[in-house]
Amino acid sequence: MTLLNKIGRIILFSAVLFFGTRADMIQAASQGRQTPHPAAQNPSTAAPSQEIPTQKIDLPPASQAQPATDIKQTGSMTAADVQALLTKVRFSEYRINDLLTDVHSDRWKLPGATLESFNQTLKTLRAQVGTLGEWRAQFEKRTDSMYLGFQTFAAINSVLPRLNGVAKSIGEHETPGYAAQFSRAGDQLFDLQESIGDYLASLLHNQDQLLVGFENNLTACQQNLSAAMRGQAQRAKPMKNSRMGRPQRRSAKHTQGNPGGSGSKAKK
Numbered sequence: 001m002t003l004l005n006k007i008g009r010i011i012l013f014s015a016v017l018f019f020g021t022r023a024d025m026i027q028a029a030s031q032g033r034q035t036p037h038p039a040a041q042n043p044s045t046a047a048p049s050q051e052i053p054t055q056k057i058d059l060p061p062a063s064q065a066q067p068a069t070d071i072k073q074t075g076s077m078t079a080a081d082v083q084a085l086l087t088k089v090r091f092s093e094y095r096i097n098d099l100l101t102d103v104h105s106d107r108w109k110l111p112g113a114t115l116e117s118f119n120q121t122l123k124t125l126r127a128q129v130g131t132l133g134e135w136r137a138q139f140e141k142r143t144d145s146m147y148l149g150f151q152t153f154a155a156i157n158s159v160l161p162r163l164n165g166v167a168k169s170i171g172e173h174e175t176p177g178y179a180a181q182f183s184r185a186g187d188q189l190f191d192l193q194e195s196i197g198d199y200l201a202s203l204l205h206n207q208d209q210l211l212v213g214f215e216n217n218l219t220a221c222q223q224n225l226s227a228a229m230r231g232q233a234q235r236a237k238p239m240k241n242s243r244m245g246r247p248q249r250r251s252a253k254h255t256q257g258n259p260g261g262s263g264s265k266a267k268k
Helices: 002-034 079-101 112-141 146-173 176-229 252-257 262-267
Strands: none
Touching: 079 112, 079 146, 079 176, 112 146, 146 176
């Protein structure tokens, strides 16, 4: 009996201990379901979600382009001044032609080859003076033309060297006073050429300033347009790839049975 009592007490103690521990676990689990998590009670204090860092690119400030300034198309001289200058050139042409008419190289005692070379120089000089007159006449009608002004300048540049050579030859075979008249005519034409060159330089300068003004206006227009259209452009939409259609193949039976309709005609 004593042994049985001991065994019964042990079983009863084990049962009480097991059910007591089980009750404590059930109570703790029920309290855990009733008490919410602190982060769930206050959503604002929840840990922030990690966002992917992006790089912010600042656009450089647009540089202010210099506005174009109004520049007159005329150069450093007025049209009336250019007309007066070209009139002096015309008088120089008349003076040179007048001096050339009094040259009598056939009276000089020169070898045949030297005389022929000098006569060819006189002929070329007369032609160049005529060319100068043609360009000068066109330039008088359009005094603001850089092209005609340049051609007039170049024509004078062609006349001066040969005129100087003729003056030296005349000084050797004619009187020094007669040769000096050629030299003075050449010096006057050279001074007129320099004045024409200054006028052309002023026209080129004005054209260069106008070009700079146009470039500045274009730059400013591009900058203003870029600033106005910033953020208004629509995003590019992806397009689906279109499937290439393949031509349908005709069956071999259909091709053999009716090649161009000849089979049906043969049956009839």
